[in-house]
Amino acid sequence: MTPDDRRYSSEHEWARVDGDEVVVGITDFAQTQLGDVVYVELPRVGDQVKQMKVMGVIESVKAASDLYSPVTGEVVAVNDAAVSEPQAINDSPYERGWLIRVRPDNLDELKGLMSAEEYDLHVSDRGAEE
């Protein structure tokens, strides 16, 4: 079940508003495609990220994917637990497997992302292509 309390990017990241911050992670579809995550490279606290620009890399044994930030802003927290135990990203991509927290420049940016329903459609369209 794709959580409907957050927005989704076409690159399979999610963004959830929490107070005056936005929490960011990858979707269940992404972690399934990737396989067991072995390594994730994230920005540091204080770095600037921009919407739809590369912010890091996530690796499995057989694949590597760029991570694209779904929002623009300043990184205020990084999930060190997920970095040291990346299995959390596979097991709980929407909760324990969060990646970074961002102080967003402009919450309106989230309107440009997809709803849970739209994202599900996006994923199944992709499936139909393959």
Next chain:
Amino acid sequence: MPFVPLTAAEAAAMLERVGVRSVDELFEVIPAAVRFPKLDLPDGQPELTVTRAVRGLAATDRPASELACFLGAGAYHHYIPSAVGALANRAEFATSYTPYQPEISQGTLQATFEFQSLVCDLFAMDVANASLYDGATAVAEAVLMAERLTRRERVVLAGSLHPEYRSVVQTYVAERGTELVSGGIHTDKGALREDDLVALIDERTACCVVQQPSFFGSIGDFTALRAACDRVGALLVMVCNPLSLGLLRPPGEWGADIAVAEGQSLGIPMSFGGPWVGLMATREKYVRQMPGRIAGAAKDAQGRRGYVLTLQAREQHIRREKATSNVCTNEALLALHSTIYLSLLGPSGLRQVAESCYQYAHYAAAEIGRLPGYEVLTPEPFFHEFVVRCPLPPADLNRRLLSEGILGGLPLGRFYPELSDCVLFCCTEMNTRAEIDALVATLAAG
């Protein structure tokens, strides 16, 4: 037809099964105008005939094994214990390929893991890869790695770096926007020294590349340079002679961030320039930016220990245009030669061979230095190579030596116009006192 076992009967049966009348039908997709060209090559010949011809070519050469060899400069004539070839050339090692299926490639994978471990122990560094093409391309890859790690574009190369290595680095960084700065060399009171590099290190510097021993044979102290790099966050890249590390302080103890080397001196024949093996090691924190294959330990479901290619997400088959390098095929079999060589020698053997090189070189330098008109320019301390200023043109000297069955050192004029009357001599454990005395006598005779 050699190595094509198919009989006419088999071919006929297969063609029928495939549903074509002749094999040429399978090539119909090739444009007719260019199909089946006549190749202007001789027809194939039996093994006996071909070997006669190839042996004939080899017989016209005068290899270092038939001469008293005093030529070094990055390729070295060393003794290779017989067990190295006997083991490394086993078909199970030589005719297998990259260990993509680890369950049936544990020989290659464990040997690779051992190679990496030996390089780490030899260099006193944290992690090593499974090999690169040669020492020069290893330096080039180290420079690219340092640029990625520091996100800087200025690279400082020591004046005493092997000129061909400098050349390869230039090829690899051409048109990338890298600012390549080379230190120089100078003579100071009859001693050949390199210009101080500390002044060239600034906050735009990605790395400084030094060589130990230098191209001219000198053994250096890198304490000040390490401190200078620390002040600006630049990386220290050291190029070493791995055999000299049986004696000399290793790059890890000098604080090198990346250490590279040509492994040819560790049990690999000179073979007119290749195939050899490039060694690379680095700090643990940089491992994900290191190019090349890497083997790691792993367990199976029953808890049995094995080895696999790991951290593959750095490599081209996964990361494609974002890979650390395009390297795929490496020098696995030559790395195996070096692994076996180091296993046979152990610490005492490696120390022994390094000391032999040192002793013979110092004897030779002392004897040559006594000859009127000859001047040893490489100051102490040096390892097994030294520069000599000669009273006669080096080319003439070498011709004279060759007529006595002696392979003279490298005339340096090809790289350094200011040293066109100089020769770089090398001694290894393959030289004897008698050979050195003969060299000196021939030089003395003029």
Next chain:
Amino acid sequence: MGEPLLSELSVEGRPGHRFPVPDVPPTALPAPALLRERLPLPQLSEVDVVRHFTRLSQLNYAVDTGFYPLGSCTMKYNPKVDDEMARLPGFAALHPYQPPETTQGALRLLAELERALAEITGFAAVSLQPSAGAHGELTGMLIIRAHHLAQGDGRRRRVLVPDSAHGTNPATAAMCGYETVTVPSDARGNVDLEALRRELRDDVAALMLTAPSTLGLFDEHMLEIAAAVHEVGALLYGDGANLNALLGVARPADLGFDVFHMNLHKTFATPHGGGGPGAGPVAVRADLEPYLPVPVVARAADGTLFLDVDRPQSIGRVRAFGGHFGVLVRAYTYIRLLGADGLRRVSQTAVLNANYLRVLLQDAYDVAYNRPCMHEVVLSGRRQKARGARTLDVAKRLIDYGYHPPTVYFPLVVDEAMMIEPTETESKPTLDAFAAALQAIAAEAAERPELLHEAPHDTPVGRLDETTAARHPVLRWPVPERLAVTPTGAGREEPMGV
């Protein structure tokens, strides 16, 4: 327990290889600050070393052991005579800086090999410098860049690469500073010509094409592709990994390639060595010859050969000394053994063998493309996947049947890809037995997939946990805790205790 590591076999004081004591008056060593105190290498006797590496070798599957159908790797038989020629002292003991009067035999071999490879591929000039296919790609793309820069054409920043391309292609383009653009393949496994034409603008430096492609197919629009590329002033780079299909069949230069690399460890039978060494010579059309890397084998006025480095337009050096001479001797010997007629027979047989396997397997597996293949055939395991057994499982089960698996999961454009390249050195009984094994496995996949999931069953180790290996990398044996015994100085024998 598997074979121990060298570090685990090490025993302090175990005597290793000895060298003679130098017969010269000794010189004092450098200051202690320049010397190392610890040399923590394992200590083994020769018999330990020989047994260890002999046992390790026995854990390997190799071409000399059995059928090795690794697609795009051309695991053909490696003639032993080639090895013997490479080991002749007149070749193996040559120092690369020896004066040319002492190396004319070796230089002549290089010149003749260049000529033979140029003849086979149809190009004007060949460089034998590159150490591997990827190194050849780098060399070739640097030549292409030099060409465009010489034309004053600095705005060509893009390189086109088919979606089926080997990863080295885009990685190479990136190393040369280019932006890679991927071009899709069509349903017949050709490059999508319309999509290609859309991308071919005057900011394209080159298209990198493998011929036949990594799908084992010869592009049906080969000449149109070449024409389209040249029309916009771009160059056509050829990845020659699959040249085993074209020897004496078609010359890449005639197909429109401008720069082309070969893999001697594939097409020309030099041994793969467990991952290397290879050699990746690069062939170029005549006007690109000045850009070749140095050194180049040249003829002096007196007719002797020498290594020429005085080439002002050269891209420079790509390695410190000559190319992989030991590998080049093997390829040279191989070409002389086969000759023009033999080389064509190689490709004809390679292509027949691959098509034979295609028809034998087309019922049990999906053949990715519905047309005759060249020297390799790509299957898709998607039918087996639907029953719960993936290509990976099929591959591991093949090991139980005594075979090295084919290349799997490449090319990326085929779902559950299995790329099978038999080569011409395999006989019909081998192919029949291999096909029978794959058919049996297909049946097992349908009826008893657990046999595949648990495979391989009888190997020294089973499937290894690569995830943990990557999460917590262990890349070397444990750092030696204690000092190695103080290394004996040169020549001092350790006295035997009583």
